[in-house]
Amino acid sequence: QKEVEQNSGPLSVPEGAIASLNCTYSDRGSQSFFWYRQYSGKSPELIMSIYSNGDKEDGRFTAQLNKASQYVSLLIRDSQPSDSATYLCAVWGGATNKLIFGTGTLLAVQP
Amino acid sequence: EPEVTQTPSHQVTQMGQEVILRCVPISNHLYFYWYRQILGQKVEFLVSFYNNEISEKSEIFDDQFSVERPDGSNFTLKIRSTKLEDSAMYFCASTSRGADTQYFGPGTRLTVL
Numbered sequence: 347q348k349e350v351e352q353n354s355g356p357l358s359v360p361e362g363a364i365a366s367l368n369c370t371y372s373d374r375g376s377q378s379f380f381w382y383r384q385y386s387g388k389s390p391e392l393i394m395s396i397y398s399n400g401d402k403e404d405g406r407f408t409a410q411l412n413k414a415s416q417y418v419s420l421l422i423r424d425s426q427p428s429d430s431a432t433y434l435c436a437v438w439g440g441a442t443n444k445l446i447f448g449t450g451t452l453l454a455v456q457p
Numbered sequence: 458e459p460e461v462t463q464t465p466s467h468q469v470t471q472m473g474q475e476v477i478l479r480c481v482p483i484s485n486h487l488y489f490y491w492y493r494q495i496l497g498q499k500v501e502f503l504v505s506f507y508n509n510e511i512s513e514k515s516e517i518f519d520d521q522f523s524v525e526r527p528d529g530s531n532f533t534l535k536i537r538s539t540k541l542e543d544s545a546m547y548f549c550a551s552t553s554r555g556a557d558t559q560y561f562g563p564g565t566r567l568t569v570l
Contacts (some may be wrong), residue, residue, distance in 0.1 A: 378556045389561040390500065397556075399493040408524050434500065443555050444490070444513055 348365045350437050352448035360456050367451050369435030372416065378444055379440030381420045384432045384450065393433070394420065426445040461481040461562035463549050470539055470567045478534045478565045481547030489532045490550040490559060491524065493517070500548065506532065507555075539569045 349372045359365045367381075378397055382390035394409040396402045396418070402409045408421040418437075424428055432450040458478040462481045470476050491503040504514045506524055523535045529543050532551075536543055545565050 380558060382561075389546075389564045392558055392560070395558050436500075438556060442513060444502040444505055444515075445492075445500075445550075445559055446502065449499045 350435055350448040352433075352435050352451050353453070354449055356453040356454050357451055358370050358454045358456060359425050361425060361427060362457075363425050365425045365453055367420040367422075367433050367435075367453065369418045369432075369433075369448055370416055371418070371437045372401075373437065373440035373446075374413075374416065375440030376416075376437045378436070378437070379409070379418045380436040380445070381407075381409060381418075382433055382434040382436060382447075386432075390434055409448075412453070422453075425453075427455045427457050429453060430455045461549055461551055462558050463547075463562035465565060465566050466563065466564045467568070469570065472541060472569055473538050474480070476536050476539055476567065478536075478547050478567070480532045480562055481530050481568075482532055482549065482551030483553075483560060484530070486551035486560075487555050488512075488552045488555055488559075489524075490547045491534045492550060492551075492561075493545040494548065494564075495542075495545045503534070503547075535541070536567075539567075541569050543567060544569045 381393040395408040396411045406423045410419045434446045435448040435451045464479045489506040494500045504518045505512045521537045546564045548564045549562040552559045
């Protein structure tokens with residue numbers, strides 16, 4: 347069974363701090379990696395995509411990929427209360443051509 | 458900015474009834490997907506559709522489910538005889554290339570009574 351694993355949280359950080367979210371995946375052939383944000387009752391909204399090893403920065407967000415360790419992370423700098431949501435890690439490629447989602451990590455940013 | 462749209466936003470139906478969930482993918486996208494999310498659980502893949510045929514389906518997507526692209530814009534998911542356990546949020550997604558970002562619609566909340 348191809349899996350994507352995340353700590354369900356909640357991860358609680360104070361406003362202005364760095365939030366660090368982690369994800370591991372089992373299919374070594376996976377090619378594309380995504381972080382989505384999901385507010386309660388809403389659909390997944392893309393935050394970042396990353397396709398190659400290393401870091402990718404976009405504003406307050408940095409995605410990190412390490413294919414050797416099968417590990418993806420998302421850093422959120424200067425966390426805001428509006429960042430409070432569930433963050434979904436999703437992986438594409440390898441044995442199947444579909445997005446496989448983790449269970450998500452609930453982030454709570456405390457004012 | 459182009460977006461995926463879905464109708465209805467909420468569908469209530471009786472067990473055993475047929476439902477059709479509708480999606481309009483982003484216009485230049487070629488790959489279309491349905492996912493579902495049971496309350497409190499993770500987003501699960503149902504089916505992918507490319508070049509007017511199913512390219513992959515999950516074990517959830519049994520004979521009660523079907524998909525169709527009846528014209529150049531709509532993409533539908535039909536559940537022939539709904540069960541209580543079909544109650545979930547159903548998301549449509551599309552992408553221009555398989556490996557690229559999938560953009561999700563707002564979802565249809567299906568409630569089976």
